[in-house]
Amino acid sequence: MTNEFGFTTLPQAPEGVTSTLNRGMVETLSAFEPAWLRERRFRAWEVYESLPLPTTRLEEWRYTDLRKKLDLGALAWPAKTQCADDWEACPEALRRAMEEDDPSAGRIWGVDGQIVHVDLEPRLQEKGVVFTSLREAVQRFPRLLEEHLATQALPPERGKFEALNAALWTDGVFLYVPRGVDLELPVRVTRWVAQAGVAFFSRTLIIAEAGSRISFMDEILSHDLEAQTLVSRAVEILAREGSQVHYVGLQRLGKGAFFQASQRTLAQRDATLDTLNIGLGATTTRVDLNASLLGPGASSEMLGLYFGEGDQHFDHNTSQDHLAPHTTSDLLYKGALDGRSRAVFRGIIRVHPGAQKTDAYQKNRNLLLSPEARADSLPNLEIQADDVKCSHGASVGNLDAEARFYLMSRGLDREQAERLVVLGFLGEVLARMPLGSLGQKVTRVIEEKLKKV
Amino acid sequence: MGEWVRVAALEDCPPGSLRSVMVGSVPVVLCNVDGALYAVEDRCSHEELPLSDGELEGPILVCQYHGARFDVTSGAPRGLPAVRPIRTFAVEIRDDGIYIQGT
Amino acid sequence: MPQNETIQSLGLDEYKYHFVDDTKYLFRTEPGLSEEVVRQISAQKGEPEWMLQFRLKALEIYRSKPMPKWGGDLSGLEAVLDQIYYYVRPQEKMGHSWDEVPENIKRTFERLGIPEAEQKILAGVGAQYESEMVYHSLKKEWEEQGVIFESIEDGLRKYPDLFRKYFGTVVPPHDNKFAALNSAVWSGGSFVYIPKGVELKTPLQAYFRVNMERMGQFERTLIIADEGSRAHYIEGCTAPVYSTESFHSGVIEIIVHRNAHFRYTTIQNWSTNMYNLVTQRALVHENAHMEWLDGNLGSKLTMKYPSCYLVGEGAHGEILSIAYAGDGQHQDTGGKIIHAAPRTTSSIVSKSISKGTGRASYRGLLKVHKGATQARANVECDALLINETSRTDTYPYIEIEERDANVGHEATVSKVGDEQLFYLMSRGLSEDEAMALIVRGFIEPIAKELPLEYAVELNRLIELEMEGSVG
Numbered sequence A: 001m002t003n004e005f006g007f008t009t010l011p012q013a014p015e016g017v018t019s020t021l022n023r024g025m026v027e028t029l030s031a032f033e034p035a036w037l038r039e040r041r042f043r044a045w046e047v048y049e050s051l052p053l054p055t056t057r058l059e060e061w062r063y064t065d066l067r068k069k070l071d072l073g074a075l076a077w078p079a080k081t082q083c084a085d086d087w088e089a090c091p092e093a094l095r096r097a098m099e100e101d102d103p104s105a106g107r108i109w110g111v112d113g114q115i116v117h118v119d120l121e122p123r124l125q126e127k128g129v130v131f132t133s134l135r136e137a138v139q140r141f142p143r144l145l146e147e148h149l150a151t152q153a154l155p156p157e158r159g160k161f162e163a164l165n166a167a168l169w170t171d172g173v174f175l176y177v178p179r180g181v182d183l184e185l186p187v188r189v190t191r192w193v194a195q196a197g198v199a200f201f202s203r204t205l206i207i208a209e210a211g212s213r214i215s216f217m218d219e220i221l222s223h224d225l226e227a228q229t230l231v232s233r234a235v236e237i238l239a240r241e242g243s244q245v246h247y248v249g250l251q252r253l254g255k256g257a258f259f260q261a262s263q264r265t266l267a268q269r270d271a272t273l274d275t276l277n278i279g280l281g282a283t284t285t286r287v288d289l290n291a292s293l294l295g296p297g298a299s300s301e302m303l304g305l306y307f308g309e310g311d312q313h314f315d316h317n318t319s320q321d322h323l324a325p326h327t328t329s330d331l332l333y334k335g336a337l338d339g340r341s342r343a344v345f346r347g348i349i350r351v352h353p354g355a356q357k358t359d360a361y362q363k364n365r366n367l368l369l370s371p372e373a374r375a376d377s378l379p380n381l382e383i384q385a386d387d388v389k390c391s392h393g394a395s396v397g398n399l400d401a402e403a404r405f406y407l408m409s410r411g412l413d414r415e416q417a418e419r420l421v422v423l424g425f426l427g428e429v430l431a432r433m434p435l436g437s438l439g440q441k442v443t444r445v446i447e448e449k450l451k452k453v
Numbered sequence B: 001m002g003e004w005v006r007v008a009a010l011e012d013c014p015p016g017s018l019r020s021v022m023v024g025s026v027p028v029v030l031c032n033v034d035g036a037l038y039a040v041e042d043r044c045s046h047e048e049l050p051l052s053d054g055e056l057e058g059p060i061l062v063c064q065y066h067g068a069r070f071d072v073t074s075g076a077p078r079g080l081p082a083v084r085p086i087r088t089f090a091v092e093i094r095d096d097g098i099y100i101q102g103t
Numbered sequence C: 001m002p003q004n005e006t007i008q009s010l011g012l013d014e015y016k017y018h019f020v021d022d023t024k025y026l027f028r029t030e031p032g033l034s035e036e037v038v039r040q041i042s043a044q045k046g047e048p049e050w051m052l053q054f055r056l057k058a059l060e061i062y063r064s065k066p067m068p069k070w071g072g073d074l075s076g077l078e079a080v081l082d083q084i085y086y087y088v089r090p091q092e093k094m095g096h097s098w099d100e101v102p103e104n105i106k107r108t109f110e111r112l113g114i115p116e117a118e119q120k121i122l123a124g125v126g127a128q129y130e131s132e133m134v135y136h137s138l139k140k141e142w143e144e145q146g147v148i149f150e151s152i153e154d155g156l157r158k159y160p161d162l163f164r165k166y167f168g169t170v171v172p173p174h175d176n177k178f179a180a181l182n183s184a185v186w187s188g189g190s191f192v193y194i195p196k197g198v199e200l201k202t203p204l205q206a207y208f209r210v211n212m213e214r215m216g217q218f219e220r221t222l223i224i225a226d227e228g229s230r231a232h233y234i235e236g237c238t239a240p241v242y243s244t245e246s247f248h249s250g251v252i253e254i255i256v257h258r259n260a261h262f263r264y265t266t267i268q269n270w271s272t273n274m275y276n277l278v279t280q281r282a283l284v285h286e287n288a289h290m291e292w293l294d295g296n297l298g299s300k301l302t303m304k305y306p307s308c309y310l311v312g313e314g315a316h317g318e319i320l321s322i323a324y325a326g327d328g329q330h331q332d333t334g335g336k337i338i339h340a341a342p343r344t345t346s347s348i349v350s351k352s353i354s355k356g357t358g359r360a361s362y363r364g365l366l367k368v369h370k371g372a373t374q375a376r377a378n379v380e381c382d383a384l385l386i387n388e389t390s391r392t393d394t395y396p397y398i399e400i401e402e403r404d405a406n407v408g409h410e411a412t413v414s415k416v417g418d419e420q421l422f423y424l425m426s427r428g429l430s431e432d433e434a435m436a437l438i439v440r441g442f443i444e445p446i447a448k449e450l451p452l453e454y455a456v457e458l459n460r461l462i463e464l465e466m467e468g469s470v471g
Ligand code: FES
Pocket: B044, B045, B046, B047, B048, B049, B063, B064, B065, B066, B067, B068, B081, B082
């Protein structure tokens, strides 16, 4: 059939190219950027255009139907934020979130995809630590960024969303810790999302030089959003020889948010690179996390915790790549699901040829709190070396009746007893990483959610 | 009870045939079993693939993907791999066509 | 002769399976698949029209489905499928007693070691030779009890209503590409009916082998265990070694009615050029028990996931699986359990051993539907790696829609510990012996469930395979 223009078929825009997400936007964003970055964004855009939107026919997207859960065409570009760099001007919820925190070595906060405030202890600045917005870092440390931003850890080829983020990020955070420097206190990034119906893209790049020590707390929150909002976050962490990095991501976005996070951690010889991802909010959460153990002695602890209610949907897709001998990874993801919420955990341990003396573990445990909740768990192993210790486990269960009765016999009512069982179940994850006040914050939010139910 | 929606003309769904229609935002398959009309949700209870790609054998709708069988008069599963029923809808033939009641 | 080369590449003991018998083939279709071939098969068997239509429809479905992209490497298969004979009929007549069985076939059985393995415990043997039952006798008391144990062809001929009621209901042709292929060209296999309340003390056995180069085997078995019955069916196969690839694709359907207990044991030791793609599924009703005991030792690639659909309250399903993947072999095996009714319980235990460049993959599905309250399910997978080049994978799918259920899955991967080896060697065992002992210990929990003859054979195989494995 030909139409009035004589086309045999109408020319179709590549999948996922919309009135907001398009090449013109890349053009606008990169107008005043250095050439390498412009080029990089355009290349990422090309990769994005060339990749089809993942469908449930793909193993990795089997349980999350993007066609139903995300309408890219409906997303607008965020309006410029009016927030001044002033504590008093901070949206109240953001301020409250930060007030709950323990002291930090440095703090960044942002509103609607833009960094508003940056500070870092002078003693660390003197030692050469850099903790700043990605935009500023591009100006001040072009060589470092050119080498590491969206190259080794999350190049656009890793996937449609990784490419989209690399093409369209508006801002983010850069942390650089020189050789042997110990931050002692955590650095914190807290972001607030106020605008609904838009798409946000941010990136974080962390470079830990040999022997340095870092604790990075990354929190994002919002009220309920009346229209679907895409919050995309890419996190790249490079841990050099013998460094120690703890990364904690806390997500408590409101209803209406589609939270898409891509994370990749590269651990060199003897580095320790631990992550904890906590998902409490958003309507849909999709986290792709890869830990690559590149040098002998490298280790990664990968922790996850989620609590779902209403029709929240969590999809965690993790991979542990052992590429060198004598490496260790240990994953534990635990979730409690109420209402009609649903969790998907898909994880894979890959022990590559030659990665002898690997220890790799993986556990996913779910607690179903309501008759409508659902959990799917796919813990996979691919082992191509023989001298390894690997195991994985998955379980789905309900509130342990015995534990509840035990607690009730101690004079607690049913509700209190249940709360304690759930908190005890999830608490195992929190106990495995030093969190300070963040642990209490998470517990408090979970308690509030439990009360609501 | 939901609204009645006109989904097709009677000629659109001759005996022995299937037709996929929308009732509000719900995809539905209309089935003509020897002149009697039935409507079921257009989603197999096995892997949620569309039943409208399948075939009718009398009152049995066979899913084209893995061969699940459903009785369209009741929605009951009648053959593996289906073990759960599918939703059914009320159908009426009126003067101006076929109507299905939404939920 | 290329066959001699193959002998040398295998363990010494295996050559006893390596011969091609000079049976006269009375009829065979042209190589390759077509509608004509399907019609010929059906006509040769004198089938009713509905079966011909079923086959033709299945052929259409087979053609419409793409080759699976998951599991093992099937890239070499298409060429194989174009070449094989889809139907070969070796003998006109069914033997009813051992005396009636032709001498050359007896010789074949002897050379396969069947007399020791089978005859001692069996008076009734359902044996499949080539694509068809050629030897089939039924123990007298079973007949008196109303047990039906026939070739699938005779089942269709003699019990048309019973047959038609169940055939294709558990594994419909649409299920997967190879189930569709089997549905189009099936030939040989067993038809079994155990009447209400009947308990069989001795297992039903079918023994078969593929004998002709480039020949495919499309066995089809339908088993109905009526209410309250109890029985055990054993199927084992060995294949001679060929120089070109071979193909086997079976479909096994089992219906276990209320309160019945059924166990199905398969040990496959196909030669290592065989593609073995089998669909085995059981429909399990109220308070019934179904057990699959599945041993995969041979073949180039096996893809086989016995499954239990627990559709009646209190139904129980069990899958015990052993896989051995030696050099160049890929065992992609596992199991599926679907809990679709309250108080259903299940367990899967899988043990795999990968040696040399062998790869053993566990692939499983555990599903608890909403409403399957108080379902309990447990999966345990253990993999043992013998060499640096060995590979193992675990791909479980766990889908839980019911809060009131308890489900667990555990898997471990390990290597034979040096300390263990040294300890045994200090006790005077050779390295190979020590290794074989450890491997035997590893599979012991499943091996002990096997009939004695099979357990003995399995042990012998392990000893053989562990020769020269350390080093
Ligand atoms: S989706 Fe219908 S049978 Fe599988």
